[in-house]
Amino acid sequence: MLRKLTKFDFKITMYYTGKIILGLAFTMVIPLIIALIYKEFDSAMDFIIGILSSVIFGLACMKFMKTDKPPNLFQSMIIAAFSWIFACAFCSIPYYLSGHFESYLDVYFDLMSAFTTTGLALIKNVDHVSNALNMWRHMLTYIGGQGIVVLALAFLIRNTGGAYKIMVGEAKDESLEPSITKTAQNIWIISLVSLFVGTTMAAIAAYYDGLSWDRSILHGSWMFMSAWSTGGFAPCTQNLSFYHSYAFEIIMCLYMVMGSFNFALHYVVWKGNPKELLRNIEIKTFVVTLSITTIFVAWGLSAAGIFTNLNSVLRRGILLVISAHTGTGQMAVYANQLVHSWQPLAYMGICIAMMLGGSAASTAGGFKALRIGIFFKGLIHETKRLILPESAVFKMTFHHIKDQIIESGMVKMAGLIILCYCFIYLFGAVVGVACGYPLGQATFESISAGANVGLTMGVVSPSMPAILKITYIITMWLGRLEFLSIFVLVGSVGLAIGQAFKGGRK
Template structure:
């Protein structure tokens, strides 16, 4: 039963939150060193200031409780929910100081978008952003894509006792290996390994199209991070269209596909269990879903004059489909083409692809293939029960790293999160419509924010109403936490409002 937070609980939460805030200063060293290398002295000062703020705030929070002990699930949920807010606020400080945002709220929008790997951006004059500030944008993707807790666990910050509770509270429940810390390290190693290899390949491709080596390396690194971690930020304002390179687009599609697959399945492939990979409910659901959506998308788009050519349809259309379902949000077309050239049917397909997203345990957002697959299995179970004799006991199984039985609890969890996503999409659409925007665009934008999809119909832009901007920030945060942690955090705040009922832990 949910219990009221005590003063002791608040001190424990503060301590662990302080650990994460202090740890964020290590990530800030990357753009700081980048600024020093490229002699960008003003950005260097901004990051030095932010590092100081992070260290002071983190140290102060850590001293709230010296010996926190083992975290319970209630405390872990609060730590996780608050950490995404606090770190986004700190992360937005150097972005605002860069001078590329009209207000701090605009910088906060990009900070939340970066750390939740949404990828929507309202930055101004991106093409002239400093190397250091651009590096920070993609570091946010790196931290947020892997997960704040996973990154911290991979460095062994919390130990085994607290780590298990925090790992689950961030929406992860599957272990590659029994030990939570080793699981986090495995996820980090896979991501870093892929990014290193992809950076090397993309650097060569960027040099081939005429970039100088240093700039080509940075572009290759940033593109690798944003594609594999399904972030969506691009180094240039034209997104991937800037490069005009089929090989670069092809490699990015492979990275986005890889980033949309459950890390647990990477472990199965690593062990040589390819049959387990292709029998998995997520992979089969993905193949079925993408096959249907690709057919509908193609049939809808082929009537457009700009996409009537087969080579253009394959290049632009396939990239858009992969960027949408992986919730990456990169584009090799212009935003204007997305909203004007695309037919209403293809526009809706892109929104549906973002709404569902990729696999659970991956870096994607959205409802996830695992939940869709479980709901479909539940429908099969319902039909079987209706057709079976009264005395028969219907058992439905599915395959996910071994055979599993479909339980009512599992179906309930999948349906709960599914409904929460749908409600959030609809509420966000109504908020957009209430601000005077056209319904189709408002629906598209709401789905993009709550699914962390990142593609924009141009509603999310500098100068949008502050209330709409605040709601989009909330949607990105809620979608990244997949609602369960968010709702638990809200309940915790509500039930703890009465200070007279606070008590010290016995």
């Protein structure tokens, strides 16, 4: 018996969505302050309109849809999926009013790209975007990385029985503390401490690179947010190449890797258990897969003789592998170079790295190291079961925060989600090819969108067909929320439409 959508489901969804939108309205105050400091009054007005609209909507939802009941798992899944749609709509107001986009579809694409920490951009003339809008673009990736529901949980939704379920709906299913509010707060404390340290490091590097002190702080914070949230946006067209700084690139790589770690891992390590770094299944899997993809790229680039010195291979090739594997998408090569100069083996290495992604419950996308680790352990387990005598009893364990036994349900779930990712990669590639793009570029771009990476071979541009933009918006959304909450939303909406249709016929 399928669960039907009720009026209460709608009411509770709108109530929590209102709270989340209200939380996002407060975050718009930061770019507004930047706009006032730099006397960007047009931008300031855009943000005031954005704040007012979001506050009015949020308060209206909270007043008229008020409920004291906690959401159940079904409602939580819908809240998580639904709030992302509304969050993109309200946060897009300053984007749309800025005049840097050709259409509202482009605005929505950029918003979804930011919130899902993908980093693909349709914004025009990015080098001349106001400081306030640049701050907002990067803040969105930073907020999206931690999760907009997590943000609301940390600061707005307190003592709610169903809060953990909403967070699960947003693919942040690690409970760091018995209290879910405390878990969400801890995720934000880890991110804010990193923001302070990372911005300082990047700002110092940018200052020595020749930027003025205030530009250094701005660029340092933007690029840190981009790397830590594995977003990949940059305030300049040239992305990471703009800075021409070894130190800056190393700092960014550092935060790409750290940003792709599971928040539970950060928490345990920061609680005084650094040895967890060496025992955790996700880290072990990440090191192995990163090494393999590095070999592909190093082999491909070296054999083709594209770069004449090791330094260039490292700064162009290996930086790109790290960027791809962590799901960041910061680039130190141009899309044209990827299309025309890169050898197929290197190209394949980057594609595989993008597909795999970082850790579960992190800011990264893709299959996730935890699933890959569990899936392969499960394969070994099944092979052993067939080789050993039938009477043999054995169990397989893995270490993630604590020692855990691998159960068949875990392997099945990991395999299922991996399969879903493969499907969206394939779906995006098919639509890309149908729109007239070469297979290689269409596949690369589709993986980049579905795995929330943001590297591009030049397909993503304001001139690409609307159908492809919509496809990428959907795959970015699916990839970020890891399917289940969106399937629940689509399924229940479909059911409701079916009911209405049946009622109409009667």
